[in-house]
């Protein structure tokens with residue numbers, strides 16, 4: 041162990057611990073801008089500078105390991121002066137648009153400026169004249185607001201293995217852009233939004249569509265319906281001071297009704313429906329050899345985009361199931377509209393998702409209009425939804441809980457856990473076990489799929505047959521899983537896995553690119569815990585027990601995996 045002192049307080053840490061992390065251990069907070077707890081330090085900004093008394097050296101605490109006997113000072117007039125200098129320079133190149141910025145009151149640069157009392161500067165405010173990139177219609181890149189911290193580049197390259205972003209030019213002219221200086225939509229970007237979730241300022245934000253939704257809610261000819269994703273319920277509360285992971289489903293339903301939505305559905309219902317179709321697809325591939333194994337989940341649009349761009353040889357392995365929110369969209373404009381006697385042309389479907397890629401998914405192919413209309417009209421992120429609650433004057437803290445509209449809103453715990461990495465796999469295993477054996481598993485908790493390890497593997501025996509599964513989250517983690525599949529295929533060996541779940545974002549949707557800011561593993565775990573708690577407490581824990589799904593097949597869809605289901609609930613992929 042290393043022994044040192046920080047501001048005179050003794051500290052003992054493991055070798056390799058940075059000064060920044062060692063300081064946290066003794067409750068000293070060193071200001072940072074370019075360092076994100078999720079990401080490797082780059083030392084780009086210099087705000088986290090500290091002084092080593094023994095040597096007189098000023099060092100960047102985020103990327104300097106603490107050494108034996110170091111006597112470190114973190115707050116002296118000299119250090120504060122250096123930090124103020126860095127901030128002054130950064131602010132001199134940053135537009136003074138805080139009041140009209142989506143990150144207003146939620147910006148790390150703004151918070152630092154406030155902490156350091158940056159009330160004025162002798163430096164002129166010279167902001168580069170650079171255009172917005174709205175080309176993806178999922179995220180918006182505003183290079184004028186970029187502080188060149190490099191967090192977006194690191195997460196896009198290291199965690200997502202996409203390499204869509206880069207710094208262009210050098211020195212004073214350095215700017216962030218899609219690699220090759222092309223529109224982001226023409227780059228390999230998969231719209232996961234992790235860059236926006238890790239950006240400290242308003243340089244990368246979600247493509248805001250709240251105004252479109254407010255306008256539709258005012259339109260007397262529109263019949264607006266809404267659905268909420270699994271992961272939204274345990275995250276939106278962070279914008280209102282609730283503890284991380286608090287499950288606020290009932291308050292969300294109530295707020296959406298107050299906003300004017302005529303029906304409030306739940307994507308968890310769609311998740312249950314996805315499981316019915318996908319577990320059935322898995323059973324036929326496993327027992328009847330009707331398709332390639334391993335079966336790979338297809339409900340995450342960032343992952344689908346990534347597969348199509350980089351792993352086209354895996355297309356045959358993909359489940360043909362659409363994602364749950366697309367299923368609910370298609371059924372809103374067919375089954376629901378028909379039952380309620382509403383003209384489907386008037387039904388306007390909004391989905392509230394933890395995800396920016398869902399904004400692109402809703403227009404990705406003609407199959408996303410299987411109802412005869414675009415099945416989901418607008419997809420909002422959790423961050424946009426939180427703003428809408430604030431704009432509507434709803435007191436979210438005190439509003440009493442309500443129920444969803446059950447026809448497309450009742451769900452099981454299996455649907456809820458979709459929002460956490462491994463949840464889709466666990467939900468699928470519950471129902472696949474039933475399909476293969478004719479009875480429920482004695483225990484429906486498949487813990488091997490849970491937790492934040494980048495790749496999780498497990499095996500179980502069902503009706504005497506071994507089933508091997510893998511779960512990957514964070515796109516960089518999928519590579520090793522796919523390599524194993526390819527290696528076995530080339531060697532003509534037995535498949536290493538029968539079923540693979542992939543989610544683009546670390547932690548699964550709880551860590552989605554459209555969620556409230558502050559992504560860390562601690563936060564992802566707490567949000568996931570909120571979902572697993574609901575699953576444990578629920579009346580129904582397996583998708584095939586959802587009575588409203590049974591009703592849907594009996595009244596409308598007919599056979600599981602049958603013609604009608606295929607028309608409305610399945611899709612295809614292309615490279």
Ligand code: HC0
Nearest residue numbers: 269270271339363364365395549
């Ligand atoms: Fe997800 Fe989904 S679980 S992708 O992560 O499958 O966004 O929460 O809504 O559609 O259900 C996101 C979350 C969803 C979908 C579901 C899936």
Ligand code: SF4
Nearest residue numbers: 196229230232233235
């Ligand atoms: Fe990279 Fe995802 Fe951002 Fe696109 S949305 S630039 S893939 S991090």
